[in-house]
Amino acid sequence: MRAESAAPLVPGTAQSETGGTWYRQKRRYQVPLGAVVPADILLKERVSGGGEIWDYAGMKSRLMSDGPSRRGFIKSTLAASVAPLIIPRHVLGQAGKLSPNEKPTRAIIGVGGMGRGHIGYIQESPLLAVCDVDRRHIDEAVNRAGKGVRTYTDFREVLERKDIDIVHIPTPPHWHGYIAAAAAKAGKDIWCEKPMTRTIAEGQKVVEAVQANNRIFRLNTWFRFTGGFYGYGTTVEPIRKAVMHGLLGWPLKVIVSRHTGFDWKFNWSGRTDLEPQPVPDHLDYQMWLGPAPFKHYHPHRVHGTFRGYWDYDGGGLGDMGQHYLDPVQYILGKDNTSPVLVEADTDPQDDDAVGSWRRIEMTYEDGCRIILDGDGRESGAPFIEGPEGKLFKNLESDIPGFRQKLDSLENPPEQLGDFLKAVVDRKKFALNEENGHRSCTLVNLGKIALRTRRKLNFDPVSQRFTDDPEANSYAEQTMRAPWDISDL
Numbered sequence: 001m002r003a004e005s006a007a008p009l010v011p012g013t014a015q016s017e018t019g020g021t022w023y024r025q026k027r028r029y030q031v032p033l034g035a036v037v038p039a040d041i042l043l044k045e046r047v048s049g050g051g052e053i054w055d056y057a058g059m060k061s062r063l064m065s066d067g068p069s070r071r072g073f074i075k076s077t078l079a080a081s082v083a084p085l086i087i088p089r090h091v092l093g094q095a096g097k098l099s100p101n102e103k104p105t106r107a108i109i110g111v112g113g114m115g116r117g118h119i120g121y122i123q124e125s126p127l128l129a130v131c132d133v134d135r136r137h138i139d140e141a142v143n144r145a146g147k148g149v150r151t152y153t154d155f156r157e158v159l160e161r162k163d164i165d166i167v168h169i170p171t172p173p174h175w176h177g178y179i180a181a182a183a184a185k186a187g188k189d190i191w192c193e194k195p196m197t198r199t200i201a202e203g204q205k206v207v208e209a210v211q212a213n214n215r216i217f218r219l220n221t222w223f224r225f226t227g228g229f230y231g232y233g234t235t236v237e238p239i240r241k242a243v244m245h246g247l248l249g250w251p252l253k254v255i256v257s258r259h260t261g262f263d264w265k266f267n268w269s270g271r272t273d274l275e276p277q278p279v280p281d282h283l284d285y286q287m288w289l290g291p292a293p294f295k296h297y298h299p300h301r302v303h304g305t306f307r308g309y310w311d312y313d314g315g316g317l318g319d320m321g322q323h324y325l326d327p328v329q330y331i332l333g334k335d336n337t338s339p340v341l342v343e344a345d346t347d348p349q350d351d352d353a354v355g356s357w358r359r360i361e362m363t364y365e366d367g368c369r370i371i372l373d374g375d376g377r378e379s380g381a382p383f384i385e386g387p388e389g390k391l392f393k394n395l396e397s398d399i400p401g402f403r404q405k406l407d408s409l410e411n412p413p414e415q416l417g418d419f420l421k422a423v424v425d426r427k428k429f430a431l432n433e434e435n436g437h438r439s440c441t442l443v444n445l446g447k448i449a450l451r452t453r454r455k456l457n458f459d460p461v462s463q464r465f466t467d468d469p470e471a472n473s474y475a476e477q478t479m480r481a482p483w484d485i486s487d488l
Contacts, residue, residue, distance in 0.1 A: 109155045110171030111141035118168045133284040159186040174312045177202030181488040184209035189216040194322040196440035201476035203437040210433040218429040219436040224330040225417040231261025233394035249388030257373030260383040265316030270308030270353025274298040291479035314447040315354035321443035335435040338460040344449035448474045
C-alpha cells in the first residue's frame, strides 16, 4: 500500500472501504481493522485532536494535535523507524470473528532450526515477535524476519500481548503441551509442531484448553489433506477413498515400514555417556528444560539432537510418528478413538536415552491393526491388507480393475487445509486439537510400550491403561516446578 494512494488518517474519515471505528481520548478515527498502514501515510496531513496508535511491536506512537509542523511530527514520532504500523483487532476492542480483510498477527515461540522455518509460513499474516531461550537463535531469526520484529526470551511475555492473534509453537515437544494450553487460555490461535504433546495427559489438557477458549488449532503435519505421502508414491486421498468404500474389506492391517515408504530414523538415538558440560552464555538452560526433569547440560541434550532423550521426545518415533500415523488414522476412520492393545518388540530401553526397536503393534477394538516395522522384516508386504485385497506402494493392488473401481467412487469429504481461512472464519482446521491428539496418542502408546516392554491394554475413553500403574505413570507425568499444566 503506497502513501500516495491512501487517504490521510483524520478523524471521521474512512482509511479504506472496510473501516472500523477506533476510539482514543474521546476522538474517533476510522481505520481498517488489523490493516498494515505505512507510517508515512500519517504524514500527509496533521491530525486534528489527539490519539494513540499502536505499532507492530505493541509500542504506542502519539498522534500529534494541531500545531506541530510536518517536520516536527516526523522527528518526534518516526525518528527511530518508518516501519509499517498495524492496528490489531485487540487494540480496536474487537473480539471474535475477523473481518474478511483483517490480517491476523502472529508470533513464533522457539526459533531454532524448525522454528525459523515457521517464519515463512502464512506470509500474509504479519510476524510481530519471536521468542527463544538461546540468543543466537533469536539473532538468526531476526536476520531472516527483519529487524522490526520484537524479541523475547520468555514466552509468557509474548502471550501477554493483546495484539498477537496466532502463536506458532515449534519448541522441543516437552514444551508443546504447556505452551499450547497457556496460549489457548491467553486467547491465541495455535500452530503447533509435531508431535503434539509428549504425554497423553498433556494432549488431553490441550484439547480441553483449546475448546474451552474457542481457539483454532492446527498441527504442523499435512499429509491427510495435501501432498505426497512420503515414499508411498501417491497422496493420501485415494487410499482413504478405497478404504472408505470398502474395496479392501474389513478389518485392515497397515504396515508402516521402510518397505512401504516410511523410514523410522533410528539415527535419533540418545547417548548414555554424557558428562556434564558448562552451559554456554547464550543459552538459558533452565528455561530450555522448563517442565522437564533436571539433567546436567550437555550439547547433545539440546537443539538438533534433543529427540534422542525421553524427557524431550521419543527418537525417530517421536520425530516422524505423527507424520506417518496421522494419515493412517485418517485412512482407517479412527479420528475419534484409539487402539485398545499395544505391544513392542525391543531390547531394554535406557531410562534417559532413546534406543532402536524392532516392532510395535497396535490393535483397535474392531480388529484393525497398525504395525510399525522397525527392523524391516516386512519385506514385500503391502501397505494395507484386508480380507478383500491388498494395496501396495504407488496405489498398486491385487484387486482386478482396482483403478477403474476407485475412479467410479465418490471422493472423501473436502477438508479445510487453509489455516488462515480457518482462523478468519472460525472453522475447525483439517488437523486440529481432537484428531491431532488421537494420532499423537498413537506415538505416545508406542513410546510407552517400548519403555515397559509388555502387552498393554488401553481404554480409549479414559485414555489410560487398565490395571497398569507403571504404564499410566508415563501417560501422565508430573512437570518440574514451577510448571504445572493442571493450573491452566
